[in-house]
Each structure stands twice: as structure tokens, then as C-alpha cells.
Amino acid sequence: MIVYAECEYFIPTAHSLKEKRAILQRMLTRTKQKFNVSVAEIDHQDTWQRTRLALVTVASAREAADREMMRALQYLASNPAWEELNVWRDYV
Template sequence: MASIGVLTLELRMDHAHSLKEKRSVVKGLKERLRQRFNVSVAEIDYQETWQRSVVAAVTVASDHSRASSVLQSVEKEAVALLGPDLVGATLEWLE
């Protein structure tokens, strides 16, 4: 049976002084995660707020361990890219 994992990343960008600056950070993150890990990525909350964002990355795999491995790698990449801008990460499973 397929395993679906959802990694939710909470971002706080105190340095962003406009939606344009925030969207630049979010767009770069989304593109990087899509290219490197073949996951679906979307900004799911705070679209019109300058300094906050919630981004979700989703993967589907034939087994739980593969999906878990992919999403752990996604989280590590997000930490490397965002540093202190990443203030939270939550992993959920839909099985």
C-alpha cells in the first residue's frame, strides 16, 4: 500500500520587508525542493503576510521507509537553505 507523507515547514523571515522579498525566498525554496527531491511543494498559509509562510512538501512512495527518507532529506535541505528562518517542521502520514 502506498504511503503519503506531508512535511509542513513554518518560516519566519524577519528580514523580509515586502511581499516581493518573502516570495523570492519561498519561490527559491520550492524550486530547490522540487528539483532535488521530486516532491510536490506549495505555500499553504500566510500568502499575503510579509514575514511568515507555511510551505508543505508531499511525497508518495510504495513504502513508509522510502517516503520517510525523502522527507527527512527535504527537511535537512530546508534547514541548510533557510537557517534561522525555519522555525518549525511537522511530519504527517496519510495511509
Template sequence: MIVYAECTFFIPMAASLKEKRSVLKSMTDRTKNSYNVSIAEIDHQNLWQRTTLALVATASSKDAAEREVRRAIRLLESNPEWEMTQMTVDFY
């Protein structure tokens, strides 16, 4: 089973791409190190205060893959430097 999620975040304190990338790098590295998911920025690379991340997990069962993605999303949401504005989850 494959679980795919897209999450869009607003980063209000970012005043440059450098500041945005600092927040983004920190959170993507933490997510990769904490959970068995792949994560990448897929949209808004040139905007200072927005980003869209894709997360993917694979497992032998839907529940296991979904649990891993949901845990990773909770970690991303816990960062006070940004707020999630949109999220979609799909199953394949």
C-alpha cells in the first residue's frame, strides 16, 4: 500500500528564500530522521512564505503506511514557525 500526502504551509516570519529554506530544511530533515517517509518540496520553491510538501510512505498494509504519514504530518504541524493551510491524503 502507498500513502501520498500533500501539505501546504504558510511561513509568516520568512522574509527571504534563505529564511524559508532554513525552516524547510530543518523540518524535512527531522521528518526523514523520525519517520519512514519520503518528503520533498513540490511547489512554491520561489515564494518566501509558502511551500507545498509531498510525503510518501509504503507498507504492506494501508494502516501502517497511513499511520506513518499521519505521524509525520503531526510533526510538521508542531512547528510554531509555520501553519498548515491545506492537506490532502491519497491511497494507492
């Protein structure tokens, strides 16, 4: 089972692309290390207060893939440096 998710965040503390990338890089690295997911920024690369991330996880059972994705999304949402705007999920 493959679970794909997109999530969009507003980063009010970022006042430049450099600040945004520092926040984003830290969260992407930690998410990849803690959870069995792949994650990348897929939109708003040149906008300094917004980002859209794509996450993918693969498991033999839907429940396992869904659980891992939920844990990763909850971790990302817990970051106090940004506000979650939208989350979309799909199953393949």
C-alpha cells in the first residue's frame, strides 16, 4: 500500500528565503530520520512564507502505511514555526 500526502504551511517567522529554508531543511531532515517516509518541497520554492510538501510511505498493509503517515503529519503539524493550511491524502 502506498500513501501519498500533500500539506501546505504558512511560515510567519520567515522573513527571507534563507530563513524559510533553514526551518524547512531542519524539519525535512528530522522527518526523514524519525519516520519511514520520503518528503520533499513541491511548490512555493520562491515564496518565503509558504511551502507545500509531498510525503510518501509504502508498507505491506494499509493500516501500517496510514499509521506511519499520520505520525509524520502530526510531527510536521507540531512545529511551532509554521501553521498548517491544508492537508490532502490519497491511497494507491
